[in-house]
Structures are given as structure tokens and as C-alpha cells.
Amino acid sequence: PDKKPCRVIVLDNNVPQISLYYKPIIGDSVPEASRRDWNVSYDLGGTWKEARKIGRKNSSLFKVDVVVYPEVSLKNLIITQIYQVLFNLSPAVEVSFWKGMRLTAQVVIPVYNDGYGRRAGKVHPGFLTLQQTVRLPYNIWVTGTLGMFNAERYGGDLRLLHTFKDERFSVEGRIGLTATQRWDGFEWTYGTKTRMTWALGANFYYPHYNVQASLKVEQYLLGEKGVRFDLIRHFRYASIGFYAMKAEGASANGGFRFQVALPPYKYKRKGYIPRVTPSKNMGIAYNAGNEQYYYRGYRANPGENIMQNNSFNPYFIKSELLNF
Known part of the structure; x- marks a missing residue:
């Protein structure tokens, strides 16, 4: 608007994330x-309470996305073979029926299986989850998820994120109660013995280089407690970093991890016609210590990764505005 302030509030699944605010300078000759x-800030301003009462146009509620997740697994356990490889294409139906809610139903389609066993070579269900996110006052986001996760786990997961007034700093917590499950094709078996996992940590973001450092104390699926440090640099179409971890009764471990955005980078939707897209990004975490027993965890959603978790960081958005 001419000579008036303007605020744009960005929503994710109808939950407000950040706002972009412009206030014209008196005497500014720039039109x-x-x-x-x-x-760019997590602060939504006082106008959000009024704006959210206005009827929405082109809402994403009840609109279906079919997201195809490419999955690559590698392991180096045989001295005569460089790598054993598993490559899957795993399409997932994702839809929201109310604010902050997401239903995800995925099927795993093996494309290439060299050394990952008979069951991994069969078409079988993947994630089947119901997720709810709410934003609370003081920049607190809470996300709860129920359903079937990866790593052959099912159960419940609860996450909390809080950013401080100095938005470079944040704290997060996570707790999960899960049990084992197994798919042999579409035949499902499950266990009833539950395991509790949790994590509590702090994050610091260095805006000049878009570098994020995090330190967490965690409890893994076998009950061992440990410490984990991550150092990640975020780019427009990639996030690359390193991690190190040490748990009681286990050798120190670490490695690198990366996520890469997959083209196309812009998507269009036509009404209620289901939109078919590749995953926004794919990645790999390299286990340098070749640890197979300790440090085990799970993901509660197929799109959960370091790049997606940073996509609404105000400093990252601001850097993209300056470098566009």
C-alpha cells in the first residue's frame, strides 16, 4: 500500500510461522x-488477532498432495562388497482437515534391493500418522503425532520448540512412547512392550553464514542416554553438516548429513485436483562409526529433516531476500 505499513504473515498448514513487516520511511522517495x-520475525504483530477472523480464499484444507519420497539406504558390512544398496520410491498421501492437522499415509515401493533382505524387497506400508501442531503464546510450537513411524516403530510422539526474544536462540524438547512393528508385505505384526525416548536441547543460529549449532541430551530406543552435537550450514537448496554423539556403554560416533532440494522448486495447484510432486528435499546421514546397535531413534513424519525444520527461520528467510 502506498505510504502505509504492510505485514505478510506466512502460514504452514494454517498455523502462523513468521511475519514479514515493511514500514515506509518518512521522506523516502522510493515508490x-x-x-x-x-x-522478518517470529513476532506476528497485533494485527494477527484481527486478520485471522477474515474469511480465507483458496484454503489448503481438504486438498490432497501425493508426495513421492525417494529413499536411499547404504551399508558397508561385507569386505568383498563396497556397499549394499536399497532404493525405494515411497509416495505418501498428505491432507489436512482442520487447522494444524495433517494426515499422512505412505506406501513403500522397492526399486532396487541388494542385501537388505526379503521383507525389504516387498511393497509395504510406510508412515501412517495423524499429526497436530499448535502455536502457543511466547513463540512456542507444540506438535503431537500418533501412528506408524519409520525404524519399525509405532506409538506417540510429542515435540516442543520455543524461540527466545533474541531469535538466534531456541530450546526444544521431544518425548516418544513407541513399540515395535513389522511389515511382511501387507501382513502386520506388532509388539506391546513400549520404549520411552526423549531429547532436550538448545540451538544457536549464526545468521552471517546461516550456520546452526545444537547440543542435546537424549535417550535412545535401547534406554542408553547420550549427548549429541550438530553443526549445520543452510543454503537455498541444500543443508550440509556434521554430527558427533556419545552414549553410555557405547563408543563415540559421528558423521555427516545433508539434505538437497529436489526440482521443481515451485508447485501449482488447480482447485481440489490432487497435486503430485516429488519430495521437497532428500538427504542422507552417514554413520562413520558403522554403529548398528546403539543410538537408534525414529522419525515421526516422512518430511521431517534438517532442511525442512529450518525453512521458516527468520534469519534464513531474510538472507534469501537479500541474495535473491
């Missing part, structure tokens, strides 16, 4: 705001 004039 319109440039990218560098926008302030």
Missing part, C-alpha cells in the same frame, strides 16, 4: 519496498 526493507 515501493525493496526486498531488503522487509523485517
